[in-house]
Amino acid sequence: MAAHVPGIPGTRHFLHPEPERSRSPIFARPKTRCHRKSLMPDILERIRNNLPIGHDLGITADQISSLVEATGAERWHVHAIVRRKYRRHACVACEWLASALPRDAVVFETACGSGANLLWLAGRGFHALHGIDISEEAVRLAHEISRTTGVDLDVWKDDALAPKEPKTLELLAGGIDAVFSTSWLEYSPNETLGEFLRTYRPHLRPDGIVVFVSATHAYDSVPNNRYHSADWKLPVEKRRPSEYKMRIDAKEVAAVASDCGYRLERDASFMTLVTGHPQMATYMLRRLAA
Ligand SMILES: C[S@@+](CC[C@H](N)C(=O)[O-])C[C@H]1O[C@@H](n2cnc3c(N)ncnc32)[C@H](O)[C@@H]1O
Numbered sequence: 001m002a003a004h005v006p007g008i009p010g011t012r013h014f015l016h017p018e019p020e021r022s023r024s025p026i027f028a029r030p031k032t033r034c035h036r037k038s039l040m041p042d043i044l045e046r047i048r049n050n051l052p053i054g055h056d057l058g059i060t061a062d063q064i065s066s067l068v069e070a071t072g073a074e075r076w077h078v079h080a081i082v083r084r085k086y087r088r089h090a091c092v093a094c095e096w097l098a099s100a101l102p103r104d105a106v107v108f109e110t111a112c113g114s115g116a117n118l119l120w121l122a123g124r125g126f127h128a129l130h131g132i133d134i135s136e137e138a139v140r141l142a143h144e145i146s147r148t149t150g151v152d153l154d155v156w157k158d159d160a161l162a163p164k165e166p167k168t169l170e171l172l173a174g175g176i177d178a179v180f181s182t183s184w185l186e187y188s189p190n191e192t193l194g195e196f197l198r199t200y201r202p203h204l205r206p207d208g209i210v211v212f213v214s215a216t217h218a219y220d221s222v223p224n225n226r227y228h229s230a231d232w233k234l235p236v237e238k239r240r241p242s243e244y245k246m247r248i249d250a251k252e253v254a255a256v257a258s259d260c261g262y263r264l265e266r267d268a269s270f271m272t273l274v275t276g277h278p279q280m281a282t283y284m285l286r287r288l289a290a
Contacts, residue, residue, distance in 0.1 A: 058149065080113070089213045109180055111134070117180070182213045190245070193248065197210065
């Protein structure tokens with residue numbers, strides 16, 4: 001039976017009119033929940049999750065800038081790599097994968113972009129790493145990063161919501177231990193999450209995991225949250241709808257997960273220090289047997 005899922009279009013509008021009194025996401029309380037035994041007490045983990053530490057990928061700003069220019073990939077990747085330590089949602093997603101999986105696990109990253117996350121995991125000893133991206137330029141960038149760093153990044157072009165390349169189908173047929181996604185799903189409507197989870201469940205091995213990132217409903221109370229962040233200075237009639245379409249909290253994720261044959265195992269949301277940026281959250285789901 002389909003669960004009632006607040007925040008999913010059809011059950012409730014997920015883009016709310018702005019409230020009279022707006023609350024900055026700076027004050028949104030960071031939250032980490034861990035359903036399994038952790039050595040680090042919850043409070044320490046919360047603090048650490050919000051500190052800009054670690055995750056240097058060993059690529060200089062000049063190197064990534066010139067690779068992005070040469071490949072025609074989006075400038076976003078420069079920011080994402082140079083300022084990676086401030087992108088705690090992505091760092092925590094990678095850290096959770098690294099702590100949950102053996103080093104020979106088959107890890108599949110959807111919409112992997114430059115392959116930055118795979119590069120970090122490779123540095124932690126993972127060697128069955130694969131990624132797809134729909135953009136030819138992003139795939140080219142990943143290959144150039146691979147050549148520059150000497151780290152083999154197995155990245156190719158495909159659509160993460162409708163994978164059809166023979167290489168993808170072959171990999172999925174062999175079974176994967178983890179599928180993950182950062183800085184992608186939040187640009188799709190909330191119902192995409194169920195579609196995404198159903199697409200990969202048959203290919204996940206028993207006990208396989210899904211780690212993904214999304215924006216949370218904390219963004220609903222930020223002024224102008226309904227509009228594309230690049231358009232905020234334009235007259236209202238010229239603004240596009242917000243690029244942050246998926247806004248989902250842990251309760252909603254748990255309901256969608258349960259509907260699709262998974263259990264929510266961990267979630268953490270992060271402080272937003274840049275005004276107007278949405279609060280992001282990282283979620284880890286485990287595939288259930290039936
Ligand atoms: C903001 S980037 C994030 C890249 C990477 N996940 C990271 O965190 O560094 C979003 C990426 O999603 C890719 N993308 C968008 N729709 C996609 C789809 N349907 N299938 C695969 N990739 C997609 C874009 O080409 C882009 O590289």
